Amino acid sequence: xxxxxxxxxxxxxxxxxxxALQPKFGPDGLIPCITQDxxxxxxxxxxxxxxESLAHTLRTRMATYWSRSRNKLWVKGEExxxxxxxxxxxxxxxxxxxxxxxxxxxxxNASCHNGYKSCFYRKLxxxxxAEAEGYRLSFTAERLFDPAAVYRKK
Amino acid sequence: xxxxxxxxxxxxxxxxxxxALQPKFGPDGLIPCITQDxxxxxxxxxxxxxxESLAHTLRTRMATYWSRSRNKLWVKGEExxxxxxxxxxxxxxxxxxxxxxxxxxxxxNASCHNGYKSCFYRKLxxxxxAEAEGYRLSFTAERLFDPAAVYRKK
Numbered sequence: 001x002x003x004x005x006x007x008x009x010x011x012x013x014x015x016x017x018x019x020a021l022q023p024k025f026g027p028d029g030l031i032p033c034i035t036q037d038x039x040x041x042x043x044x045x046x047x048x049x050x051x052e053s054l055a056h057t058l059r060t061r062m063a064t065y066w067s068r069s070r071n072k073l074w075v076k077g078e079e080x081x082x083x084x085x086x087x088x089x090x091x092x093x094x095x096x097x098x099x100x101x102x103x104x105x106x107x108x109n110a111s112c113h114n115g116y117k118s119c120f121y122r123k124l125x126x127x128x129x130a131e132a133e134g135y136r137l138s139f140t141a142e143r144l145f146d147p148a149a150v151y152r153k154k
Numbered sequence: 155x156x157x158x159x160x161x162x163x164x165x166x167x168x169x170x171x172x173x174a175l176q177p178k179f180g181p182d183g184l185i186p187c188i189t190q191d192x193x194x195x196x197x198x199x200x201x202x203x204x205x206e207s208l209a210h211t212l213r214t215r216m217a218t219y220w221s222r223s224r225n226k227l228w229v230k231g232e233e234x235x236x237x238x239x240x241x242x243x244x245x246x247x248x249x250x251x252x253x254x255x256x257x258x259x260x261x262x263n264a265s266c267h268n269g270y271k272s273c274f275y276r277k278l279x280x281x282x283x284a285e286a287e288g289y290r291l292s293f294t295a296e297r298l299f300d301p302a303a304v305y306r307k308k
Contacts, residue, residue: 006289016268021278021289034188034197041195043188046251058284089281091291092273093266097200099274112247114170119246120253124175127243130212135160135175137245 005055009095016093024096025051030066031098035111037118038087038101044111045119047074049098061086063102080113082106108145115143159209163249170247178250179205184220185252189265191272192241192255198265199273201228203252215240217254234267236260262299269297 009015009022025031030048037044047065049057052073056064060075063084067074077083084102091098104111112119118141124130125138163169163176179185184202191198201219203211206227210218214229217238221228231237238256245252258265266273272295278284279292 005285019276019279019291019293021284021291032186032200034200036195036197041190043190043197043253046186046188046246055285058278058281058289061281086281089278090274090294091276091278092200093268093270093275097273099197114247116247119251120244121247122173122245124212124243124245125173127212127215127240130175131159131209135212137173137175139173140244 005051012094015095021091022095023054023091023098024094026096030068031096033065033098033100035063035084035100035102038103042118043120044084044102044104044117054098057086057100058089063100076111077106080106080108080110082108082110084111110144113147115145115147116141117144159205166248169249175245176249177208177245177252178248180250184222185250187219187252187254189217189238189254189256192257196272197274198238198256198258198271208252211240211254212243217256230265231260234260234262234264236262236264238265264298267301269299269301270295271298 007020007022009024015022023031029050033047033049035044050066053064053066063076063086065074083105086100086102088101110117121139121141122137123140125136126133161174161176163178169176177185183204187201187203189198204220207218207220217230217240219228237259240254240256242255264271275293275295276291277294279290280287
């Protein structure tokens with residue numbers, strides 16, 4: 001266990017209604033993080049941070065997650081060029097979730113490795129009738145880049 | 155383990171770029187869910203669903219989560235009256251997160267048990283200087299109801 005740069009958790013009242021950031025990292029050392037476009041409010045992605053990611057995010061103001069699949073620090077955009085500049089960081093009532101509001105840069109303005117602006121590019125097409133008909137998704141966005149081309153170059 | 159009403163996961167290509175909903179419930183049977191105001195895009199809360207919650211949500215179009223603290227189905231608003239009517243359900247690229255777009259009803263239009271519209275009612279006050287100064291939060295919203303009064307009546 002690395003020593004956290006962040007304050008220890010105190011009381012429920014302090015955590016929920018106080019003014020000290022006391023993020024709760026789970027037993028795996030991770031806290032969930034929702035990332036939203038600061039201008040449009042679109043939810044771009046959902047990922048995790050550990051203390052190192054959060055410290056790096058705050059130091060550089062570039063969204064930095066923890067990649068569970070690669071087990072390493074993940075500076076968003078380091079491969080694709082689609083960097084996320086953090087404009088606001090929020091936490092929820094019990095401080096076990098973070099919310100970043102970011103400005104994406106990079107040619108494609110895409111946060112998803114599949115080439116979409118947001119990872120949430122599909123919606124349930126038949127919300128009112130899905131139970132009877134089956135759960136069909138429809139696409140809500142256009143692809144902004146071809147992932148094979150972008151990631152191949154690096 | 156209960157039998158899932160939802161399709162089994164197939165291939166990465168189908169999951170990421172297909173049109174069948176194939177949600178991934180974790181080893182604990184849960185999938186994270188982000189809930190957003192359909193009109194303003196404000197992120198209201200973050201919670202979890204199991205297969206029963208998701209099925210109930212789709213059947214009733216009222217956001218229904220799984221309460222990990224109470225270990226039971228949690229129809230949002232059943233105590234406070236602040237029901238969330240689901241207008242859209244999205245999933246992310248690898249279908250291990252859900253995103254609900256909802257219309258909140260109820261006198262207070264508050265999703266947070268602390269009486270705020272959103273659980274994300276605090277932001278880091280000193281984003282650019284927090285590392286040196288300490289991580290201070292400031293409030294971004296007004297309280298809409300007094301939780302003690304609302305929950306006491308039930």
